[in-house]
Amino acid sequence: MNFDSIYIDKLIAMREDARQMKNYALSDNIRNYLDSKHIFIFDSKQGQIVYHRKTGTRSDLIKEIKEDLQAQKLFDSWLFSMQQTKQIHYEPAQS
Structure with missing residues (x-):
């Protein structure tokens, strides 16, 4: 050490x-x-x-963090749209 x-x-x-x-x-x-x-x-x-x-460098790390945040936002948007699609297409009909 x-x-x-x-x-x-x-x-x-x-x-x-x-x-x-x-x-x-x-x-x-x-x-x-x-x-x-x-x-x-x-x-x-x-x-x-x-x-x-x-x-x-610090700049390299900041760039990676921003890319990770952008990827997370894109994934969250995709997941939200999939959940919305599922609700529209697969919601059981009410009688």
Whole structure:
């Protein structure tokens, strides 16, 4: 185990603490360092979302996330249309 991997979790926690204390310069510096190690942190209402990657950049990851979200939206639309079709075609006749 190398020095970097030992302290990654500590750095992630330190970054969250820095954000909470509104020390955005420190938070950004930690994020940039982690980016260089292919550990990408995104902030959300629920807290930090951390991605551990072996290769790639933050931009590559954002592109993948957007593609995954688009694929999910397309699948959800298809599923909704299939459910609607099933209701129209297979709904039993009422007497």
